Amino acid sequence: MARAERPSRYINHEWGSSSKLDASFRFCMVYPDTYELGQANQAVRILVNVVNAQDGMAAERGFLPAADMCDALRDQGLPMFSIEGCAPLRAFDVIGITLPHELAATNVLEVLDLAGIPVRAGDRTCDDPFVVGGGPCAYNPEPYALFFDAINIGEGEQSLVEGLQLIREAKEQGASRDDIRRALANLEGWYVPLLYRWRNEEEAQAAGSWIEPLEEGLPTTITKRVFDGFAQSPGWEPCIVPFAEAVHDRLNVEILRGCARGCRFCQAGMMYRPVRERTADNIVASVVEGLAQTGYDEVSLTSLSSTDHSQIREILTRLNEVYAGKGVRISIPSQRLDSFGVDMAGLVAGQKKGGLTFAPEAGTQRLRDVINKNVTEEDLFGAVDASFAAGWRRCKLYFMIGLPTETDEDVKGIARLVQQAYDHARAVVPKEQRGSIQIGASVALFVPKAQTPFQWDGQIPPDEALRRVNLLRHSVKYRAVSISWHDPKTSFVEAVMSRGGREASYLVEEAWRRGARFDAWSEHFNEQAWRDAASALAFDVEAAAQTSYPLDYVMPWGHISCGVSTKWLARERDRAERETTTPDCTFGSCSGCGACMRLGLDNELAEPRVGTCQPAETPDSFEGGSAR
Amino acid sequence: MTDPNAPKTYRLRCTYVEQGRLAMLSHLEVAHTLERTVRRAKLPFAISQGFSPHMKIAFGAALPVGVGSTCEIFDLQLTRYVPPAEALAALQQASVPDLMVQDCRYIEGKAPAASVAFPLSTYEAIFDGSPTAIEAPETVSVVRKRKEKTLVVTDYLVKPFEIEENRATFALRALPTGSLRPDVLLAHCKVDAAVVSITRIAQSEER
Numbered sequence: 063m064a065r066a067e068r069p070s071r072y073i074n075h076e077w078g079s080s081s082k083l084d085a086s087f088r089f090c091m092v093y094p095d096t097y098e099l100g101q102a103n104q105a106v107r108i109l110v111n112v113v114n115a116q117d118g119m120a121a122e123r124g125f126l127p128a129a130d131m132c133d134a135l136r137d138q139g140l141p142m143f144s145i146e147g148c149a150p151l152r153a154f155d156v157i158g159i160t161l162p163h164e165l166a167a168t169n170v171l172e173v174l175d176l177a178g179i180p181v182r183a184g185d186r187t188c189d190d191p192f193v194v195g196g197g198p199c200a201y202n203p204e205p206y207a208l209f210f211d212a213i214n215i216g217e218g219e220q221s222l223v224e225g226l227q228l229i230r231e232a233k234e235q236g237a238s239r240d241d242i243r244r245a246l247a248n249l250e251g252w253y254v255p256l257l258y259r260w261r262n263e264e265e266a267q268a269a270g271s272w273i274e275p276l277e278e279g280l281p282t283t284i285t286k287r288v289f290d291g292f293a294q295s296p297g298w299e300p301c302i303v304p305f306a307e308a309v310h311d312r313l314n315v316e317i318l319r320g321c322a323r324g325c326r327f328c329q330a331g332m333m334y335r336p337v338r339e340r341t342a343d344n345i346v347a348s349v350v351e352g353l354a355q356t357g358y359d360e361v362s363l364t365s366l367s368s369t370d371h372s373q374i375r376e377i378l379t380r381l382n383e384v385y386a387g388k389g390v391r392i393s394i395p396s397q398r399l400d401s402f403g404v405d406m407a408g409l410v411a412g413q414k415k416g417g418l419t420f421a422p423e424a425g426t427q428r429l430r431d432v433i434n435k436n437v438t439e440e441d442l443f444g445a446v447d448a449s450f451a452a453g454w455r456r457c458k459l460y461f462m463i464g465l466p467t468e469t470d471e472d473v474k475g476i477a478r479l480v481q482q483a484y485d486h487a488r489a490v491v492p493k494e495q496r497g498s499i500q501i502g503a504s505v506a507l508f509v510p511k512a513q514t515p516f517q518w519d520g521q522i523p524p525d526e527a528l529r530r531v532n533l534l535r536h537s538v539k540y541r542a543v544s545i546s547w548h549d550p551k552t553s554f555v556e557a558v559m560s561r562g563g564r565e566a567s568y569l570v571e572e573a574w575r576r577g578a579r580f581d582a583w584s585e586h587f588n589e590q591a592w593r594d595a596a597s598a599l600a601f602d603v604e605a606a607a608q609t610s611y612p613l614d615y616v617m618p619w620g621h622i623s624c625g626v627s628t629k630w631l632a633r634e635r636d637r638a639e640r641e642t643t644t645p646d647c648t649f650g651s652c653s654g655c656g657a658c659m660r661l662g663l664d665n666e667l668a669e670p671r672v673g674t675c676q677p678a679e680t681p682d683s684f685e686g687g688s689a690r
Numbered sequence: 691m692t693d694p695n696a697p698k699t700y701r702l703r704c705t706y707v708e709q710g711r712l713a714m715l716s717h718l719e720v721a722h723t724l725e726r727t728v729r730r731a732k733l734p735f736a737i738s739q740g741f742s743p744h745m746k747i748a749f750g751a752a753l754p755v756g757v758g759s760t761c762e763i764f765d766l767q768l769t770r771y772v773p774p775a776e777a778l779a780a781l782q783q784a785s786v787p788d789l790m791v792q793d794c795r796y797i798e799g800k801a802p803a804a805s806v807a808f809p810l811s812t813y814e815a816i817f818d819g820s821p822t823a824i825e826a827p828e829t830v831s832v833v834r835k836r837k838e839k840t841l842v843v844t845d846y847l848v849k850p851f852e853i854e855e856n857r858a859t860f861a862l863r864a865l866p867t868g869s870l871r872p873d874v875l876l877a878h879c880k881v882d883a884a885v886v887s888i889t890r891i892a893q894s895e896e897r
Contacts, residue, residue: 068716069714069755069756070714070715070716070719073711073712073714073715074711075710075711075712075786075788076786077723077726077727077730077786303723303726305712305715305719305720305722305723306719307718307719307722353729354730354732355730356726356730357725357726357727357728357729357730357784358726358729359725359726359729359744359745387737388737389737389743389744389745
């Protein structure tokens with residue numbers, strides 16, 4: 063153990079960890095990457111807690127050992143083990159693997175193989191655990207279809223427990239693996255790929271769906287599950303305090319779920335609808351309880367867009383009062399430009415001022431209207447004025463390159479915008495401190511995501527991406543402004559995993575067999591393995607990533623519904639083409655996405671949201687471009 | 691440096707064990723864990739002023755990863771007096787068993803820092819058998835900051851190995867220029883048994 067890099071990844075015994083030795087039914091919740099990346103993961107934390115709360119069920123955590131440890135285990139003939147009980151994964155009844163991002167697919171296979179479980183669901187026997195998946199990437203489950211017995215679509219608080227109860231009862235009654243899969247397929251929110259034939263393109267377009275049930279009575283659309291008690295449930299979700307330094311190693315309190323801003327590239331903004339807020343009283347009590355129980359000196363008020371919470375000012379004011387002079391830092395992970403004014407700058411200021419990040423996403427108002435970002439230059443400059451006047455000195459701006467309809471003017475617009483932001487910062491910072499101003503732009507390549515209005519759009523080719531980045535670099539005249547560019551080497555994998563059909567699942571398996579794993583780690587990413595796998599299978603990765611489709615084309619995830627209707631997505635894509643924005647329904651009127659109706663749950667706000675950016679008017683009034 | 695107007699603080703010296711698999715923790719990981727333990731224990735700890743406020747806590751000399759201890763030290767500044775037994779009980783309540791404070795006592799505000807006050811460390815090594823002899827080399831080469839450095843063992847090893855059945859004790863001195871790690875020293879010794887564990891069992895002042 064002492065030879066392993068960072069042994070504290072593997073040793074358990076952390077504050078807050080528990081073990082339930084007497085439970086007869088055992089579930090292992092696996093994050094398919096290392097401990098420090100997965101320990102703070104919300105899905106792992108929540109789902110371990112809900113399963114442990116069931117009578118007779120125990121949940122443990124599992125993390126893929128780092129590459130050195132994977133190899134050491136294989137050399138010694140040892141299997142992958144859980145954290146709490148140090149038990150081999152094979153000994154569990156069910157293994158749950160969360161799919162947090164598109165670059166974790168080969169790690170799923172690494173987990174299964176290291177655990178001694180056949181990687182293909184179809185090869186498993188009654189001695190093998192059930193392997194179930196879920197998480198953000200489950201909204202296009204096909205690239206994982208071969209590997210899972212069942213995939214849970216949507217929020218797992220209730221549906222995972224239902225799935226596990228079903229498996230437990232069926233096993234107790236001696237049901238066969240096939241029978242259990244069949245029963246799961248009929249449970250709301252569960253998808254069992256093995257029970258559906260994958261059609262070819264022509265068949266799929268003619269039939270309006272890529273999947274054909276192999277038996278009668280199976281659902282042909284799988285609709286996501288939502289946790290309907292979110293708003294009322296306590297924000298304090300008991301958590302483990304790791305020894306090892308981990309990402310997001312602080313108290314995380316989820317203050318709201320969902321975002322209806324409707325950015326057209328954003329998958330999270332589509333799949334977590336409707337919007338549900340916990341109340342200020344709940345949140346303040348949760349933070350107080352959580353900090354006392356964990357001993358953390360930092361709390362993050364998490365959500366997709368925390369400054370949108372209708373009571374965010376009250377929450378921050380109350381927390382600032384409680385923790386004044388106690389060395390506790392209260393942070394907000396993402397700030398919207400249009401809601402970050404002087405008052406917010408004061409409220410989240412505290413005493414430590416790290417860097418701020420804002421995401422204008424595009425360099426011109428035209429393109430921001432196309433993507434429905436609904437922030438203006440004035441919003442950005444106002445936020446920069448407020449934050450630099452309040453004492454911040456570092457600010458990073460996120461942009462995407464390759465968005466649908468992007469022109470060279472839009473790319474040059476990024477340079478212009480960042481330089482103007484720098485001018486604004488300079489103007490409010492005292493002369494002697496101007497040298498410490500850091501404003502940078504971080505640029506990423508647009509990856510089309512399933513279940514978004516841009517799902518039909520292809521990615522631009524790598525050469526073109528590079529040309530646009532160079533254009534941007536040459537357009538920046540200020541030496542003080544830095545441009546960082548996320549290397550797109552992995553982008554084709556992300557696009558294939560995001561948009562691929564069931565064929566992609568064979569590609570993943572082949573790439574893994576050729577040595578691909580830890581694709582999200584630049585030092586481990588094995589591009590050759592993916593390229594070789596693609597040519598061995600005659601899989602055209604360029605086409606998978608770059609092809610654009612007409613809006614009536616049935617995409618490979620058409621049978622999965624996040625509540626938002628495909629018709630609405632197509633309408634949004636059409637409005638994008640016309641540079642027309644659509645307002646956020648939590649501030650204004652309903653835009654008809656269909657999620658509330660389909661899921662039987664409305665937006666739940668703690669208070670009405672008023673006026674941070676948009677008047678409650680018809681969408682057409684925004685055509686002038688200003689969102690204010 | 692000392693601000694005459696600074697409010698009075700009380701300096702509590704805490705001795706803790708680091709044992710079992712938690713011997714695998716790094717110094718930084720232990721430091722973070724203990725800060726969080728102090729917060730969980732709700733002790734009235736002092737906070738530094740300035741740009742980046744933090745708990746006024748100071749740690750003793752770092753323990754190598756993989757080496758356990760029965761006698762690690764941190765000093766904590768409190769803004770009000772808490773009876774030592776009460777502080778100890780609160781800290782224990784907030785600790786995991788293998789990283790737990792065993793003793794609390796108040797020390798002088800001006801007493802030397804725990805990291806320099808005790809340059810002598812006594813270690814106990816346990817072997818998988820009973821070694822007949824442990825022969826230390828004259829020098830040990832170590833890599834520090836990518837530079838190879840040769841350490842003369844007698845500069846550090848102040849008390850030779852005393853063997854008793856399957857265990858051996860020895861003492862190492864920390865020099866201002868650095869120290870010799872007990873696990874590194876043992877790895878370079880000629881010994882007819884394999885090391886199972888190493889534990890720091892005492893820290894003391896220079897004789």
